[in-house]
Amino acid sequence: MWLFLAFLIVPLIEISLFIGVGGVIGLWPTLAIVVLTAILGTWLVRTQGLAALGQVRGSFQRLDDPTEPLAHGAMILFSGALLLTPGFFTDAVGFALLSPPVRRGVLSILKRHLKFQTAQYESSTGFTDDRRPRSASKDTIEGEYSEVEETHRKSTSKSGWTEH
Numbered sequence: 001m002w003l004f005l006a007f008l009i010v011p012l013i014e015i016s017l018f019i020g021v022g023g024v025i026g027l028w029p030t031l032a033i034v035v036l037t038a039i040l041g042t043w044l045v046r047t048q049g050l051a052a053l054g055q056v057r058g059s060f061q062r063l064d065d066p067t068e069p070l071a072h073g074a075m076i077l078f079s080g081a082l083l084l085t086p087g088f089f090t091d092a093v094g095f096a097l098l099s100p101p102v103r104r105g106v107l108s109i110l111k112r113h114l115k116f117q118t119a120q121y122e123s124s125t126g127f128t129d130d131r132r133p134r135s136a137s138k139d140t141i142e143g144e145y146s147e148v149e150e151t152h153r154k155s156t157s158k159s160g161w162t163e164h
Contacts, residue, residue, distance in 0.1 A: 014087035021088060037091045041083025044098050049076050068107065075103045 022030040055069040075097050082094030096102045 010087075010089065013089045017088040034086050034088075034091075037095075038084055038086070041080065041091065041094055041098075044095075045076055045080035045083065048098055049073065049080070052076055071107050071110070072100075072103050075106060 018030065021033075052069060052073040056066050056073060058064075059066040059069050079094040079097035082090040082097070085094075097106070
């Protein structure tokens with residue numbers, strides 16, 4: 001029901017804003033503003049999106065919880081979609097979502113209304129309580145193996161990848 005209302009109300013708001021702004025400043029300045037906000041929004045989304053991607057990579061490298069950087073990245077992506085949509089209302093919401101304090105506020109509201117669940121893998125070869133790998137070296141991979149005898153069959157395939 002909420003989605004239906006959004007698809008009904010947002011275009012009505014945009015149409016009324018186009019008519020109102022166009023009546024005050026004229027058609028061509030109104031269209032120029034729409035094009036300029038799309039260009040500026042695309043540039044801002046690109047720069048902030050790359051920064052958010054760097055934060056996600058950093059959280060993975062530190063083995064931290066990537067939830068917050070991923071949520072910021074998703075909101076930046078959503079703001080990009082809003083900024084590419086022609087209109088003043090969607091541009092205002094899109095530019096607002098590009099502001100880190102607004103994103104933090106939206107994230108805190110989402111945290112209150114959604115239930116988040118995390119999982120942590122722990123075993124002798126997994127992660128310790130401080131979420132760091134147990135092996136001393138980054139080049140060491142711990143594991144177990146057993147030798148398996150190969151059976152040699154003649155393959156009709158010329159590539160050697162399949163056996164019949």
